[in-house]
Amino acid sequence: MTEDLVLDVQDVAKTYRVGFFRKRVEAVRSVSFQIRRGEIFGLVGPNGAGKSTTIKMITGLVRPDRGQVRLFGMPVTHTAARARMGFLPENPNLYPHLKARELMRYYGGLLGLSLAESDRRAEQLLGQVGLSHALDRPISKFSKGMKQRAGIAQALLGDPEFVVLDEPQSGLDPIGRREIRDLVVELRRRGKTILFCSHILPDVEEICDRVALVHRGRVRETGFIHELLDPKILRYELFARGWSDELNQQLGPRLLHHFDVGDVARVDLRGDIDLEETLQLIARAGARVESLQPQKQRLEDVFIRDTNDAGEAQP
Ligand SMILES: Nc1ncnc2c1ncn2[C@@H]1O[C@H](COP(=O)(O)OP(=O)(O)OP(=O)(O)O)[C@@H](O)[C@H]1O
Numbered sequence: 001m002t003e004d005l006v007l008d009v010q011d012v013a014k015t016y017r018v019g020f021f022r023k024r025v026e027a028v029r030s031v032s033f034q035i036r037r038g039e040i041f042g043l044v045g046p047n048g049a050g051k052s053t054t055i056k057m058i059t060g061l062v063r064p065d066r067g068q069v070r071l072f073g074m075p076v077t078h079t080a081a082r083a084r085m086g087f088l089p090e091n092p093n094l095y096p097h098l099k100a101r102e103l104m105r106y107y108g109g110l111l112g113l114s115l116a117e118s119d120r121r122a123e124q125l126l127g128q129v130g131l132s133h134a135l136d137r138p139i140s141k142f143s144k145g146m147k148q149r150a151g152i153a154q155a156l157l158g159d160p161e162f163v164v165l166d167e168p169q170s171g172l173d174p175i176g177r178r179e180i181r182d183l184v185v186e187l188r189r190r191g192k193t194i195l196f197c198s199h200i201l202p203d204v205e206e207i208c209d210r211v212a213l214v215h216r217g218r219v220r221e222t223g224f225i226h227e228l229l230d231p232k233i234l235r236y237e238l239f240a241r242g243w244s245d246e247l248n249q250q251l252g253p254r255l256l257h258h259f260d261v262g263d264v265a266r267v268d269l270r271g272d273i274d275l276e277e278t279l280q281l282i283a284r285a286g287a288r289v290e291s292l293q294p295q296k297q298r299l300e301d302v303f304i305r306d307t308n309d310a311g312e313a314q315p
Pocket of ligand 1: 016017018025026027028045046047048049050051052053054
C-alpha cells in the first residue's frame with residue numbers, strides 16, 4: 001500500500017434479491033476507485049446508479065458479492081479500520097426526542113467514550129458545525145440543515161481520519177447547501193479525507209479534487225475534475241444594449257442565439273470566435289456590451305453526456 005492511500009475499492013459488485021421470486025437487482029456491477037489522504041473525493045451518478053450500495057460496502061454495512069474494499073490497507077471489516085472512519089448516512093435518523101448533547105452522549109457511548117469525553121467532544125464538534133446555541137434543544141426542533149450538521153458532528157465524534165458523507169445536502173436550501181459545502185472544505189483543512197456523495201454537481205465541481213461518476217452500477221469516468229472537464233471555451237454569453245438585427249446579420253455564424261429582455265439583448269456567441277475582432281464589430285455597430293461571460297464545460301455537462309441513457313428501463 002502506498003502511504004497516502006486511504007480507501008481502495010477494487011471491482012466490487014452487489015446483487016440484491018427481491019420479492020417472492022428472488023428477482024435479481026444488480027445494484028453495483030463493477031466499481032473501482034481509490035481515495036488518497038487529504039482528498040475530497042466526489043461520488044456522483046443518477047438515481048439508482050449504485051452510489052448508496054457502494055457506500056454501504058465501503059462502510060461495511062453490506063458485504064460485496066465480488067471484489068474488496070480496503071481502508072488504510074486493511075479489509076474494511078476490521079474494527080481497527082472502521083474505527084478510523086466516520087459516516088453520515090443518507091437521511092440519518094437522529095432520535096428526535098434526544099437533545100443534541102444527549103445524542104452525542106449516546107453515540108459517544110457506542111464508541112466507548114466516557115460521559116465527560118462525549119460532552120467535551122459534543123461541545124467542540126457541535127460548535128464547529130455551528131450548533132453551539134442548540135446543544136440542549138431536542139433534534140425534533142431542528143431544521144433540516146441543523147439535522148444534517150448534527151449528523152456530521154456525529155460522524156466526527158470518533159475523530160476519524162476518513163469521513164463518508166452520503167447526500168449531506170439532501171433537502172437543503174441554497175444557504176444550507178453552502179454551509180455544508182464550507183464545512184466539508186473546513187474538514188479537509190483540518191486534515192480529514194472525505195468521500196462526498198452528492199447530486200449537487202456545481203458543489204461537487206467546486207470542492208472535490210477528484211470524482212467517480214457511477215452509472216448503472218459501473219464507474220463511467222474517474223479522475224481529477226480539471227482533467228474531466230474540457231478547458232476550451234464553448235460559447236460566450238453576453239448582455240448588451242443597443243443591439244440590432246443588422247448586427248445579427250454582420251455577426252453571421254459567430255452568433256448562436258439572441259433574444260431581448262426589455263431593451264437588453266442576451267446573446268450567445270460561438271466559443272471559437274476572434275473575441276477582440278468580434279467586440280470591435282459590436283462596438284462599431286453602436287451596441288454597448290454590459291457583461292461578457294465565457295462558458296466552459298461543467299461537470300453537469302459530463303454527467304448528462306455520460307448518463308443520457310438514464311431514462312431507459314433498467315436491465
Ligand atoms: N436493499 C435493497 N434491496 C433491493 N434492491 C435494492 C436495495 N438497495 C438498493 N437497491 C436497488 O439497487 C439499485 C441501486 O440503488 P442505490 O440506492 O445503490 O442507488 P443510488 O445511486 O444511491 O440512488 P439514489 O441517488 O437514488 O440514492 C437500485 O435499482 C435500487 O432500487
